[in-house]
Amino acid sequence: MQRRRFLQAGATLAGLSSLPKLSAAKSADADADADAPVLVVVELSGGNDGLNSIVPFADDAYYRHRPNLGIKQSDLLPLDDHFGFNPGMLGLQRLWQQDQLAIVHGCGYPQPSYSHFTSMAYWHTGVPHRGNEFGWLGRVADQMVTQRRDDILVNVAASASLAVKSKVHTPVVFDDPKRFWRNGWLDGVPSIPVDTASSDTSVQSPNAAYLEAVNRSAQQSAARIRQAWNDYDTPVDYGIAPMDLPKVAACIQAGLDTQIYHVAFRNNAFDTHVAQPALHRRLLSYACDGIYGFIKDLQRLQQAHRVIVLVHSEFGRRVPENANQGTDHGTANSMFLVGEPVVGGHYGQPADLVNLVDGDNLAHTTDFRQVYATVMERWLGVPSKTVLFDEFELIDALTPL
Numbered sequence: 001m002q003r004r005r006f007l008q009a010g011a012t013l014a015g016l017s018s019l020p021k022l023s024a025a026k027s028a029d030a031d032a033d034a035d036a037p038v039l040v041v042v043e044l045s046g047g048n049d050g051l052n053s054i055v056p057f058a059d060d061a062y063y064r065h066r067p068n069l070g071i072k073q074s075d076l077l078p079l080d081d082h083f084g085f086n087p088g089m090l091g092l093q094r095l096w097q098q099d100q101l102a103i104v105h106g107c108g109y110p111q112p113s114y115s116h117f118t119s120m121a122y123w124h125t126g127v128p129h130r131g132n133e134f135g136w137l138g139r140v141a142d143q144m145v146t147q148r149r150d151d152i153l154v155n156v157a158a159s160a161s162l163a164v165k166s167k168v169h170t171p172v173v174f175d176d177p178k179r180f181w182r183n184g185w186l187d188g189v190p191s192i193p194v195d196t197a198s199s200d201t202s203v204q205s206p207n208a209a210y211l212e213a214v215n216r217s218a219q220q221s222a223a224r225i226r227q228a229w230n231d232y233d234t235p236v237d238y239g240i241a242p243m244d245l246p247k248v249a250a251c252i253q254a255g256l257d258t259q260i261y262h263v264a265f266r267n268n269a270f271d272t273h274v275a276q277p278a279l280h281r282r283l284l285s286y287a288c289d290g291i292y293g294f295i296k297d298l299q300r301l302q303q304a305h306r307v308i309v310l311v312h313s314e315f316g317r318r319v320p321e322n323a324n325q326g327t328d329h330g331t332a333n334s335m336f337l338v339g340e341p342v343v344g345g346h347y348g349q350p351a352d353l354v355n356l357v358d359g360d361n362l363a364h365t366t367d368f369r370q371v372y373a374t375v376m377e378r379w380l381g382v383p384s385k386t387v388l389f390d391e392f393e394l395i396d397a398l399t400p401l
Helices: 060-065 088-098 116-125 137-144 206-231 245-253 276-300 368-380
Strands: 038-044 100-107 155-156 172-176 258-267 305-312 332-336 344-345
Touching: 038 245, 038 276, 060 116, 088 100, 088 172, 088 276, 088 344, 100 368, 116 206, 137 258, 137 368, 155 245, 172 276, 206 332, 245 258, 245 276, 258 276, 276 305, 332 368
Parallel strands: 038 258, 038 305, 100 344, 155 172, 155 258
Antiparallel strands: 100 332, 305 332
């Protein structure tokens, strides 16, 4: 398989028809499909430095901009004749060698924001500069199942991400499976014991009935999550900080109906303004080891054929290094698609390190919504325009339906 594939208008990738074709679109009353495809979104919060992740060692401009932070070719993990992996990315390098990693270059959006809060809101809603009350994953779930269904969305976090906020569904949000309670968007909803809650909705107001139904669903979800975690035992090594991915594997092993998961590296960890080299390498090793362990665990569970992982950050870093041995907020970045159903290779046009824009930043070459649209249409069976409110060229990194 040729590893360097760059996005071309109307391009067709040979061999796509040989991969499995799965559709997750369901009617509201359909039973959960044990083979329905699953999307796991992994967020590297804080703004991962893409240039020091997928390092363009063959481009002299990289070392001119980063005389101290530029990673020598001899220190990189091999990728190809132009790029190398950061030495902390052994997990993703292994997946690259197995043709299970797609690298999408130059991802961003017009008129980028350099604010963590604003930029992440754009990535969470999929609607830059316009905003939306609901998250892009929440809107995808609403298109997949038009009436409320328990557990279609799971967010492993201390509080709910905007990305999973849905008009139709209530996302299951938990941190510690043994101390699970529904959190985030439903803070303040009173807890009503399941065994004492009235089933006579005729004497309840619609609001009270709704709250009781949500409460009952929350407690049922809590029981399922706790049982899934109690039943889960794996010999797979996920590394030191696996970003809650073992909890996702536990839910998949338990047969939950969930088709969309969201996890994140916590606390803006990738915001590397100061003393970046050792910290960034360590953070990447945690993330990549966790993702590699997750894929290996899915293979053990014979579930790898139905799961893809999408990895993103809210922005990249400015091209030149700063005076503190770090990098500042930037623009375009790499995104990753990972898993057995992924067609491994390079996608998109690498950003130009010579013709910089807006204060020494990269001009984006791929709209990040192209990646979103690709996973919607070619994996989850959802028309992307209904979610993104516009049409975006797809990337041939996944099996078309």
